[in-house]
Amino acid sequence: MLNWADKLIEEYSYHKKELEHLIERLDPMNPKDNADLKIINSMIEDMSYALEWMKKGRRPGNLHGVDKRSIYQRRALLDMDLFPTIELETKESILSEEQKHQIINILVELSHRERQCYLMHMAYGMSLSEIAEELNLKKRTVQQYIDRAKDKIKMLVS
Numbered sequence: 001m002l003n004w005a006d007k008l009i010e011e012y013s014y015h016k017k018e019l020e021h022l023i024e025r026l027d028p029m030n031p032k033d034n035a036d037l038k039i040i041n042s043m044i045e046d047m048s049y050a051l052e053w054m055k056k057g058r059r060p061g062n063l064h065g066v067d068k069r070s071i072y073q074r075r076a077l078l079d080m081d082l083f084p085t086i087e088l089e090t091k092e093s094i095l096s097e098e099q100k101h102q103i104i105n106i107l108v109e110l111s112h113r114e115r116q117c118y119l120m121h122m123a124y125g126m127s128l129s130e131i132a133e134e135l136n137l138k139k140r141t142v143q144q145y146i147d148r149a150k151d152k153i154k155m156l157v158s
Contacts, residue, residue, distance in 0.1 A: 005054055008054060009051060009054050009055060012047055012050060012051050012054070013051065015047065016044055016047045016048065016051070019040050019043055019044050019047070020044065022040060023037060023040055023041070023044075026040075106153055106156050106157070107119075109152060109156055110149050110152055110153075113135075113145050114145045114146075114148055114149040114152070115149065116135065116145075117131055117135070117142050117145035117146050117149065118145070118146055118149035118150070118153075120134070121142075121146050122146075128142050128143055128146075
């Protein structure tokens with residue numbers, strides 16, 4: 001069932017498409033059409049801004065939003081070599097792109113410190129003491145970060 005915001009987004013999207021179709025019919029060489037073209041482009045720009053605001057629930061272009069931080073984290077996670085090669089006699093499994101994205105989406109939900117401690121412990125096999133020394137934290141604090149990360153991951157996977 002759609003709420004009022006979903007209906008408004010639907011309505012704005014429909015009318016934005018209508019304006020885009022109208023632009024296709026205008027001749028930019030005709031001075032009258034050129035003036036209309038500027039007005040319609042301005043209307044489309046305003047509608048796009050409003051749509052982005054409604055979809056995200058906050059002002060577009062805000063550099064300190066959670067969704068912006070997540071974009072940067074995702075980009076960093078995609079570029080990182082997250083999982084080291086471990087010389088064990090196990091069946092090698094190859095992750096599909098979808099599985100990799102699912103892992104990244106789960107890791108993005110963790111705080112920076114939780115993700116850092118969790119990966120150092122689970123992916124790189126570092127002990128709690130080694131992580132504590134590396135990050136200049138107490139061993140108990142590292143344990144708490146890892147436990148919180150595990151709890152969040154369990155919740156997200158189920």
